[in-house]
Amino acid sequence: MxxxxxxxxxxxxxxxxxxxxxxxxxxxxxxxxxxxxxxxxxxxxxxxxxxxxxxxxxxxxxxxxxxxxxxxxxxxxxxxxxxxxxxxxxxxxxxxxxxxxxxxxxxxxxxxxxxxxxxxxxxxxxxxxDHVIQGADELFNQTGEPFRVFTPYSKAWLARYQPEMAAERAVDLTKLVPAEQIEGLSEPWDWVDIGFVENDLWVQPGESGAKRQFRHFLPAIESYATLRDFPALEATSGLSVHLRFGTLSIRECVREAVARLPHSQKWLSELIWREFYSMILGQFPHVVESTFQPAYRELEWPGDPAHFDAWKEGRTGYPIVDAAMRCLNATGWMHNRLRMVVASFLTKDLLLDWRLGEAYFAQKLLDFELASNNGGWQWAASTGVDAQPYFRIFNPLLQSKKFDPDGVFIRRWCPELASLKNEWIHCPSEAPMFNQMDAGCEIGVHYPAPIVRHAEQKERAVALLSRG
Ligand SMILES: Cc1cc2nc3c(=O)[nH]c(=O)nc-3n(C[C@H](O)[C@H](O)[C@H](O)COP(=O)(O)OP(=O)(O)OC[C@H]3O[C@@H](n4cnc5c(N)ncnc54)[C@H](O)[C@@H]3O)c2cc1C
Incomplete structure (x- = not known):
């Protein structure tokens, strides 16, 4: 035979x-x-x-x-x-x-x-x-419908979870076809053949890079819950790109997280968010084009299109937003807290359509994942599944003070602000002129004045979204 x-x-x-x-x-x-x-x-x-x-x-x-x-x-x-x-x-x-x-x-x-x-x-x-532990068509609520809220989904995910779901899927490498038998089937795939140029990466690619990063993160899994929101720290796993391209097995992540419960609860919960958004995309593919919530389908975002360029280029006059965007542009990476801050800023402060931001992230993020990106953007815009309520709007100044208190992250990415005192680093336009001169950073010359006023825009956003 x-x-x-x-x-x-x-x-x-x-x-x-x-x-x-x-x-x-x-x-x-x-x-x-x-x-x-x-x-x-x-x-x-x-x-x-x-x-x-x-x-x-x-x-x-x-x-x-x-x-x-x-x-x-x-x-x-x-x-x-x-x-x-x-x-x-x-x-x-x-x-x-x-x-x-x-x-x-x-x-x-x-x-x-x-x-x-x-x-x-x-x-x-x-x-x-392979890509998730529980597929988009495996987990339903008691009436047989897909979940639309994360917490009950997460509870059902955990209740249905069996260790076999995350068991290692061993590969028998002795069963591979010998190279000489398939020699002619491959074509050249050097950079020039695929039509791309090599780019610098902030992560080590491949399975070896994933394993190294995971080993580096595991001892910190316990402090993840308390430190994960501070972008100046390296307190999150940095594994999203490896999970995106499968250079790391999600089963390995879940096995290790489950073995460390309850200390790893928060991190495991983030892995379940990933599965939740994958399920939402699988069950409600219309989210790719449109809002999850029908009430917002016809909504027109009244923001000034010129503000989109300022947002993209990191010159909104809000240092935490600008630092985050410059980091994204330079590295293809952005910390989760900052993704929430800049997404909220684009939609609720600039009143621009979340799809603009979603598309920009899709172009720039190394870990771009359609399901999580769409989920994150629609969450921030209050148009999505289990989204941020429209009346709870991030204040970029308070977010900045809370999560980058000494401006370490801001100084890293907005060097023109580096010499400002902590007092002014979050809101340089409010610094007296002599402080600006002293720090070598004149607002309007070296760094822009805020392009919008948060207090005013917040009211406009609430009025706009309350119609939904
Ligand atoms: C507007 C917006 C856009 C986003 N776009 C993407 C995207 O394109 N690709 C992507 O992988 N994540 C996206 N996220 C989710 C999250 O920001 C990243 O997964 C996280 O910052 C990756 O860093 P980490 O690997 O250190 O995560 P950790 O905090 O260590 O979390 C572990 C893993 O859980 C998953 N995860 C964590 N948070 C979330 C979340 N909120 N939603 C879904 N999965 C999550 C990721 O796979 C992550 O690697 C987005 C969030 C927002 C608010």
Missing amino acids: AAKMALAWIRRDLRLSDHAVLSEATASADQTAVLFVFETNILDSLEPDDRRVSFIRKSLVEVDEGLRRAGSRLIVRIGDPLVIVPEVARQLGADTVYAGRDFEPYAIERDADAGCLLSRDGIRFEQPL
Whole structure:
């Protein structure tokens, strides 16, 4: 009897250990080949120095090295996965293609099409769950409806959780197809071949980078609940990009968090937020285009479009907002507290449509994840599922004083403010002229005056959103 051949198509699972797809493929077939497709319909819309592509390519180099150590190699192709995946499967003589389940609307459609095309060739398409612990179609409330509020979702998530859900999915690397058997199936995938240039990253990519970062974070998991809101500290895990691209297994995160309960409760809860937003996207795909709450669908945001550039470039005159945006622009990263602050500022102080901010984050964030980004933006705009009530509006000044009391983060990213005394660092425009001169930072010359007044805009925002 001919040997059974499997093709493992990796997408947001760019690692070789604790891997549902590779585990199932290597357990069920005699030989498994591993494929990654640089999908041009996604890549074509990105800038040539996009950091995500750098992260992906560098992580794939590590996957390839790991496969070569095991006697195999990675097959890489560039183009349309709906053409490439069936073609490679046919060339290999694969019986089954395995790929992790994905709840993004684009991915659902692509995978449904891939399944149809493969079935025409008599090839099965299997989609194990790898990216989350409990999938978007697994957890419902008592009336069988999807949850719309986080707390009951989280309780149900924890009640349904079984250790097997997070058990390691071991990969049998002895079952990989030998490299010489698939030599001609890959194409060159150097920077020039994929049409991108290498970019600097603030995180170490690949599974090795993920493991290192996780080991670094674990001893701090206990202080996470108290320190996580201070952007000047390194008190959060910094793992979001690894979870996004699957260079780290979510099962490993959950196993370690559960083993450390109750001290790790807050961190585990953030992992459940991630699953909550993934479920919301899977169950309510309209959130990609529109507000979750129907009452706000027709809402027109009356802000001044010129303010959007000031927000993007970090020159609103609100130091905490400006520091956060400059950090995002320079690194592709922003601390969670600051994501909430700048999102609230764009929507409730500048009265601009959350979709503008969402799209800007999607362009800049290294850890951009459609579900969490959309969820976070709609939360801040008060238009989303279980969102911030519209009348509770962040005061950027108070947020700044509370979470960056000595202005350490502000000084790091707004060097023109560095010499201001703590008293004025959060609101430099209120500093007397001699203090401004003394610090070498004249408002209107070296740093902008606030582009809006928070107290006035807050009233406008409440009036606008109360109509919903
Ligand atoms: C406006 C806005 C946009 C956001 N966009 C994204 C995004 O594109 N991608 C993304 O991964 N997160 C997003 N978040 C959530 C959160 O800000 C980041 O996950 C977090 O800052 C990542 O840092 P960390 O890995 O150190 O997180 P930690 O605090 O260590 O949390 C651990 C993990 O839990 C998950 N997580 C934490 N907070 C949230 C949350 N509020 N919602 C969903 N998952 C969460 C992440 O996977 C994170 O890595 C957004 C939040 C807001 C308010």
